[in-house]
Amino acid sequence: MMTSPRLSSSPLSSASPVAGLPLLCLQNVGKTYFTSAGSFVALENVNLEVAAGEFVCIIGHSGCGKSTLINMVAGFSTPTSGSITLKGQPITSPGPDRMMVFQHYSLLPWLTAFENVYLVVDQVYPNKSRREKREIVQEHLELVGLAEAAHKRPKQLSGGMKQRVAIARALAIRPEVLLLDEPFGALDAITKEELQDELLAIWRDHRCTVLMITHDIDEALYLSDRVVMMTNGPAAHIGEILTIPFERPRIRSRIMEMPEFYELRNRALDFLYRRFAHRED
Amino acid sequence: MRILHSALKMGYHLFRILLPLLVDLGHWLLKIGQGSVLQSSTGIGSSVSSAPSSAWRQRVQIHKALRRVLLPATAILIVLILWQIMYSRPGANLPTPLQVWQDTWDPLIKDPFFDYGGNAKGLFWQIWASLRRVFIGFALAGLVGVMGGMIIGVNRWLYEALDPIFQVLRTVPPLAWLPISLAAFRDANPSAIFVIFITALWPILINTVAGVQRIPQDYRNVARIVRMSGWKYFFKIVFPATVPYIFTGLRIGVGLSWLAIVAAEMLIGGVGIGFFIWDAWNSSRISEIILALIYVGMVGLLLDRITAWIGSLVVAEDH
Numbered sequence: 278m279m280t281s282p283r284l285s286s287s288p289l290s291s292a293s294p295v296a297g298l299p300l301l302c303l304q305n306v307g308k309t310y311f312t313s314a315g316s317f318v319a320l321e322n323v324n325l326e327v328a329a330g331e332f333v334c335i336i337g338h339s340g341c342g343k344s345t346l347i348n349m350v351a352g353f354s355t356p357t358s359g360s361i362t363l364k365g366q367p368i369t370s371p372g373p374d375r376m377m378v379f380q381h382y383s384l385l386p387w388l389t390a391f392e393n394v395y396l397v398v399d400q401v402y403p404n405k406s407r408r409e410k411r412e413i414v415q416e417h418l419e420l421v422g423l424a425e426a427a428h429k430r431p432k433q434l435s436g437g438m439k440q441r442v443a444i445a446r447a448l449a450i451r452p453e454v455l456l457l458d459e460p461f462g463a464l465d466a467i468t469k470e471e472l473q474d475e476l477l478a479i480w481r482d483h484r485c486t487v488l489m490i491t492h493d494i495d496e497a498l499y500l501s502d503r504v505v506m507m508t509n510g511p512a513a514h515i516g517e518i519l520t521i522p523f524e525r526p527r528i529r530s531r532i533m534e535m536p537e538f539y540e541l542r543n544r545a546l547d548f549l550y551r552r553f554a555h556r557e558d
Numbered sequence: 559m560r561i562l563h564s565a566l567k568m569g570y571h572l573f574r575i576l577l578p579l580l581v582d583l584g585h586w587l588l589k590i591g592q593g594s595v596l597q598s599s600t601g602i603g604s605s606v607s608s609a610p611s612s613a614w615r616q617r618v619q620i621h622k623a624l625r626r627v628l629l630p631a632t633a634i635l636i637v638l639i640l641w642q643i644m645y646s647r648p649g650a651n652l653p654t655p656l657q658v659w660q661d662t663w664d665p666l667i668k669d670p671f672f673d674y675g676g677n678a679k680g681l682f683w684q685i686w687a688s689l690r691r692v693f694i695g696f697a698l699a700g701l702v703g704v705m706g707g708m709i710i711g712v713n714r715w716l717y718e719a720l721d722p723i724f725q726v727l728r729t730v731p732p733l734a735w736l737p738i739s740l741a742a743f744r745d746a747n748p749s750a751i752f753v754i755f756i757t758a759l760w761p762i763l764i765n766t767v768a769g770v771q772r773i774p775q776d777y778r779n780v781a782r783i784v785r786m787s788g789w790k791y792f793f794k795i796v797f798p799a800t801v802p803y804i805f806t807g808l809r810i811g812v813g814l815s816w817l818a819i820v821a822a823e824m825l826i827g828g829v830g831i832g833f834f835i836w837d838a839w840n841s842s843r844i845s846e847i848i849l850a851l852i853y854v855g856m857v858g859l860l861l862d863r864i865t866a867w868i869g870s871l872v873v874a875e876d877h
Binding site: 351352353370371372373375376377379381382383385387396397400401450 | 774776777779780782783784785786790794795798799801
């Protein structure tokens, strides 16, 4: 009875992605850390609107506050100025509507892949029957191609497989926004490309909204609708937003041949390595 | 000095002669086990060349296993020989190994289970009495240590208030607790158990606290996103994440308990291996002391290994 998950696409947002109202809205967001050595302004005046179904990447040098930004969207910390709203509701604490995929997977080592996903499904859907919950887990492990490895513990899985479990876990609870914090940063180049393609396929079928942090320009250009480029900290803000016009579904080899790809790439490189080059200090 | 030198040399030669012989013997026995001894009798060279890697690996494995047994056995043998030589002269303070064997064979070694009433019991019963005290004290320490450690680990204020006290108390030697526990309990047996309890408590408690405090931020973040809290958070995340630390504490605790019980029993008397040693000293039965020490060491090793083994079953590999 298991229908292929790729075919049973969710009706989460059937409307065309960009036409919708902004799902996630950041207005004049700032974050200042108060330490004994004085205050440190990490972010200042960040304004961003993410539409439902949109795929947005944030890139910038390390220390530019992009992790601070995604942590505030997740609700792990609160902005010191401005506001972040999801569907018009201000974000005050973490919640399952903003599930995060972490760079270091953050799977629980004493649970199998199945149990790791089941743990959050069980928590988020307390009213569903045991069978329904198990089906959800199974379906999402199949979605990332890990049905065979369901009984394995993280120790027995490769980095790529661990991140697949983490993605399955994130998608299984149907978040409004999927937050990806440098999800492929710790993977080798080939695994990284495989997972990028899988993520795109899942995103296309699920039509979920994605906010992803990366420092890989090619990854950002290949995956996203818009690339948000951050200036360097302190007091980092959004320097420039690139709109990526490539049609979907995207095919890596074809995109790599397009002259526009290199134009965009050069603009991003120019931004990151000339206008906002990382100061050696 | 010359005796020492010649004994060492003798042991070394013995080892060198015996090792290859035993390797060959083991190899041959293994072949018989596999029913291939006929085949190899036609020519060892041919059988080796047909499957060089597996035959070689077998040889290496036997060699390793034998080394693990033979090296310590040789060391023990040399120590015993030296001991025998050094204490054979008349009027020596300590008995020789052979003397120990003769003195203790009947009834101590031969029958560990005899029971003539009172303290006149076989070594099994002496050790059993000590183990019972250790088990009770250690179980209580495990219970209190793990539960207390969990509570203190999740509560920052409690931790900051109590940690300095623990750091002071954990340095108090086990026997220093005995007089005060005798004063409190007014009975030997509960006092000994209390000494075990208080000795094993600190490593278990402190390790549990450390485990709770070192739960990776990522695990907490996942729990926060799905809004898992209270008992569910405790049982699904905090406790499993802390188990490896708990077992580190338990293993240290069981070792210290065994160290403490022998000393405590010397003072409290009654049945138990500690008082058995003290009693033997008072009656100048030095051979019995030596035998008891060997038993104490082996039981201590066993306790440590059992705890480690249980830990390896419970703890997920990648902790």
